[in-house]
Amino acid sequence: MSRSSGQPIRIANCSGFFGDRLAAAKEMVEGGPIDALTGDWLAELTMLILSRIQAKAPGRGYARTFVTQMEDVMGECLDRGIKVVSNAGGLNPEGCADAVQEVADRFGLQPSIAYVAGDDLSDRLSDLIAAGTDFAHLDTGQPLGDLADRIVTANAYIGCWGIVEALNQGADIVITGRATDAAVVAGPAAWYHGWGREDWDALAGAIVAGHVIECGGQATGGNYSFFTEIDDLTYPGFPWAEVFADGSSVIGKHDGTGGEVSIGTVTSQLLYEIQSERYFNPDVVSRFDTIQLDQLEKDRVKIFGTRGEPAPENLKVAMNYQGGFRNQISVGLTGLDVEEKAELIDRQFWNSCPYSPDDYETVVRKFLPTHKENPATNEEAVAVYKIIVKDPDERKVGRAFSNAGTEIGLCSIPGMFGTGGGPGPGQPFGVFWPALLDSSLAPMDVVVGGKRTVVDNTVFATAPDIEPLTVSLPDRPEGPTRPVPLGTLFGARSGDKGPNANLGIFARSAAAFVWLSDFLTVDCLKSLMPEAADRAVDRYDLPNLWSLNFIFHGLLEEGVAASTRQDPQAKALGEYLRAKIVDIPEVLLP
Secondary structure (H helix, E strand, O other): OOOOOOOOEEEEEOOOOOOOOOOHHHHHHHOOOOOEEEEOOOOHHHHHHHHHHHHHOOOOOOOHHHHHHHHHHHHHHHHHOOEEEEOOOOOOHHHHHHHHHHHHHHHOOOOOEEEEEOOEOOOOHHHHHHOOOOOOOOOOOOOOHHHHHHEEEEEEOEOOHHHHHHHHOOOOEEEEOOEOOOHHHHHHHHHHHOOOOOOHHHHHHHHHHHHHHOOHHHHOOOOOOOHHHOOOOOOEOOEEEEEOOOOOEEEEEOOOOEOOOOHHHHHHHHOOOOOOOEEEOOOOEEEHHHOEEEEEEOOEEEEEOOEEEOOOOEEEEEEEEEEEEEEEEEEEEEOOOHHHHHHHHHHHHHHHOOOOHHHOOEEEEEEEOOOOOOOOOOHHHEEEEEEEEEEOOOOOOOHHHHHHHHHOOOOOOOOOEEOOOOOOOOEEEEEEEEEEEEHHHOOEEEEEOOEEEEEOOOOOOOOOOOOOOOOOOOOOOOOOEEEEEHHHOOEEEEEEEOOEEEEEEEOOOHHHHHHHHHHOOHHHHHHHOHHHOOOOEEEEEEHHHOEEEEEEOOOOOOOHHHOOOOOOOOOOHHHHHHOOEEEEEHHHOO
């Protein structure tokens, strides 16, 4: 039964990652009217971090910062009937619920606290494998096999229906394990509007709204290519989404707060960490090629028209295993002859090291020149050379490795100095392993007041094909060109997708998109970005958003925790592309 009476539900975000602004919960509750408070604490890397916390302190494994936020706002949320939904439970949603109950007891409050579990597969891996699930790697196709013995986290991404069940049972606070980032928004929306599991378009719209606000300040100007156009980004407000009964939404923020909500900031977030035009969630597949945006007024953007396909047959499973240990040396190369200096460092290092490069599982060499002639400052004159090693044997990547870099300090290149920390032991790293699991094999356990209810995932079904939104576009701009950075006209947003990286780039006019779509082919992208030259790169077109999205396969190696890139999460990949100078028709330029 719908609770909406035709009104939207205003769902606020107070966290985009484990470590986000602690004050955001209080700001969202006290800064204006809201009906639900949600937050996303979990990333692929976060699950590995939580496993290390849990290993040191059994009973933990959840985001303690969420508990701190509940200390700030629980009383007012109860007074105002604000529902709280969070995936801060991480690896231990029951433990997180207990910690929140302790807060309630301390303050003399009596909320109904629920938790949703069932996503954690770590104790079931051997049984699932024996029953025929091979957990093949989504990118390589390699079965998990013997690596199952090294797995430290294994969680299926769960959707919104466990949250809906908890709210239907009267829960005031719902804590989940690895629910998807958008499910914590879709859950309150589906509960409030009384949607059924086959309300595909409404669910798809709520998932899109959830995707926009799940990263907190990224929807209000954070990480925005055109940040210089925002009046005040000193302290941006966090976003909220008003979700209507048909799944359309209005994205906004509390009045008087910093930052902005615009078609640009919303488009940027829509492009964040996506893949194709199909955005898969456990409950629905949202068609991003049907989304429409409208700037209603200042700091209010309407999202409408989103179509949804039935829930997928499989759930994505995110696993991490201990990959071994890593270490590195990093040396400054100053002034002249930097290539020769790098060669000498490499030769002397391996001569001093008790192990050869062939003794390591992985050796990565990075030569980072500055290409500055007649440098204006000492810092501009410094290039960097790095040697990074990974190996399961901690001894090989420990002091034996790092001391070799120290030993050559006085008998090597002129001006030698280290650009990292001093010599040290190897550090453990994890490897991300994405796979699929039949959705019927991971039902959700919903616990409210000690009562456990099993909630199945949505059964796979077929539906008529959805056509992408028809977009009217002008002819390609012609005429004289001028060399300028791509970022003069185009914004970008990039991020990690397991071992892959995504890079979305968007135009702010139809004519500019037409030019971009014709110009920025995969081959062109590879010529602009040498990192992509030898990699498989996919391109997806979203003309309804005047956007393109590229997937760089394998750019992040075995995932964020194992990546040797300076920017392991590919956050800056888009800004790097925007800095590339290309010939753009003058008719498009300011």
